[in-house]
Amino acid sequence: MEGVVPPGTSTQSEVPKPTKEERVDYMNLPCPIPYEEIHRESFMSLKPELFEGMRFDFTKLLNPNFALSHSVYMGPTAIPSQSSETIKIPTAQYEFGANFIDPKLMLVGRVLTDGRLTTRVKCDLTDRLSIKVNAQLTNEPHMSHGIVNIDYKGKDYRTQFQLGNGALFGANYIQSVTPHLSLGGEVFWAGQHRKSGVGYAARYETDKMVAAGQVATTGMVALSYVQKVSEKVSLASDLIYNYMSRDVTASAGYDYILRQCRLRGKIDSNGCASAFLEERLNMGFKFILSAEIDHIRKDYKFGFGITVGE
Amino acid sequence: MASRVSLKSKGKASGKGSKGSQEEKSLAQSFKEWSTWTVKKAKVITHYGFIPLVIIIGMNSEPKPHISQLLSPV
Numbered sequence: 001m002e003g004v005v006p007p008g009t010s011t012q013s014e015v016p017k018p019t020k021e022e023r024v025d026y027m028n029l030p031c032p033i034p035y036e037e038i039h040r041e042s043f044m045s046l047k048p049e050l051f052e053g054m055r056f057d058f059t060k061l062l063n064p065n066f067a068l069s070h071s072v073y074m075g076p077t078a079i080p081s082q083s084s085e086t087i088k089i090p091t092a093q094y095e096f097g098a099n100f101i102d103p104k105l106m107l108v109g110r111v112l113t114d115g116r117l118t119t120r121v122k123c124d125l126t127d128r129l130s131i132k133v134n135a136q137l138t139n140e141p142h143m144s145h146g147i148v149n150i151d152y153k154g155k156d157y158r159t160q161f162q163l164g165n166g167a168l169f170g171a172n173y174i175q176s177v178t179p180h181l182s183l184g185g186e187v188f189w190a191g192q193h194r195k196s197g198v199g200y201a202a203r204y205e206t207d208k209m210v211a212a213g214q215v216a217t218t219g220m221v222a223l224s225y226v227q228k229v230s231e232k233v234s235l236a237s238d239l240i241y242n243y244m245s246r247d248v249t250a251s252a253g254y255d256y257i258l259r260q261c262r263l264r265g266k267i268d269s270n271g272c273a274s275a276f277l278e279e280r281l282n283m284g285f286k287f288i289l290s291a292e293i294d295h296i297r298k299d300y301k302f303g304f305g306i307t308v309g310e
Numbered sequence: 311m312a313s314r315v316s317l318k319s320k321g322k323a324s325g326k327g328s329k330g331s332q333e334e335k336s337l338a339q340s341f342k343e344w345s346t347w348t349v350k351k352a353k354v355i356t357h358y359g360f361i362p363l364v365i366i367i368g369m370n371s372e373p374k375p376h377i378s379q380l381l382s383p384v
Contacts, residue, residue, distance in 0.1 A: 058383075060383070062368065062369075062375035062379050062380065063368060063371055063372075063373060063375050065368070065371050066367075066368030066369070066371055066375065068365075068380070096361070098361050098364040098365050098368065099364070100364050100367050100368045100371070102371075107363075107364045107367065108364075109360050109361045109364050111361055115357075117356075117357055117360060117361070119356070119360050135356070137353060137356060137357045139357075144353060
């Protein structure tokens with residue numbers, strides 16, 4: 001009946017309607033999202049790229065597929081220190097990047113003034129098999145690392161193998177069990193750090209909400225819940241608990257996606273409140289404000305910037 | 311030659327064992343050294359050559375941008 005089914009519904013997933021009882025077709029389940037993106041919605045809402053200082057990004061499209069980017073950053077950078085006080089050193093850096101994005105091949109490279117290169121390569125060999133390579137190369141010896149991921153996408157499952165330097169091996173698998181629920185597991189072995197682990201994940205998603213949970217033998221338990229209150233407003237919360245070190249962090253935040261701006265705010269159980277605003281001024285200019293206030297550690301970070309181009 | 315072969319076969323088991331393992335060790339070691347050398351060279355090549363490779367691939371894709379577009383900020 002045309003009145004009951006909204007025109008935008010895809011033919012693959014069955015959305016249960018209150019007026020009509022539909023039998024779930026277990027042979028035709030939708031393909032689940034990749035295992036590493038199981039917390040995707042809560043990451044997007046709760047973890048914006050907060051920074052301190054001034055940032056200027058300029059992206060220039062030479063081609064619909066090819067772009068060059070220049071980025072300048074000036075501000076204090078925190079150095080990991082043993083004492084409870086954070087040590088910050090003022091730095092200034094310029095980063096040059098080149099992106100080539102094709103339907104089948106994606107190459108992204110960024111190089112900093114101190115010689116650090118970050119690259120991402122994604123190649124779709126067939127429409128089911130794809131290879132991704134992520135690498136960070138530095139001039140210092142033994143500080144570079146790289147990971148190769150081989151992904152296979154089946155009809156209602158996905159599987160991935162990972163190989164990294166330092167004898168890192170990993171594999172994960174995720175399967176759609178009902179139109180809304182997908183379950184997955186992962187196994188990894190890190191030779192250099194002598195760590196290995198098994199993990200499980202589950203994700204329940206409807207139009208209005210997404211709930212995801214992940215447990216691993218490394219002691220990590222991560223739960224997240226995102227409620228899409230409307231098209232413009234999302235509320236998200238997450239809980240990260242390490243049962244080995246008894247460390248708990250809970251955070252709750254909001255994400256307003258409005259016509260001219262996107263505002264994300266979050267408050268943490270560590271006494272840290274943060275906000276991130278991206279305001280689109282006319283003609284491809286975006287103005288960014290970032291603030292993070294940590295009352296417990298007395299660390300106050302404020303940043304501003306402008307992004308030109310896409 | 312024959313005497314050398316017979317000497318080898320008459321040698322102590324431990325001596326023969328060590329000589330055999332020395333040969334195996336050198337094979338495995340040379341393989342390891344060769345693979346380490348390859349990985350080191352590959353890292354240097356990637357470090358210097360990745361961004362120029364992306365630029366070359368981009369400049370040769372359709373529609374071909376002009377080289378002045380690469381350098382100018384507009």
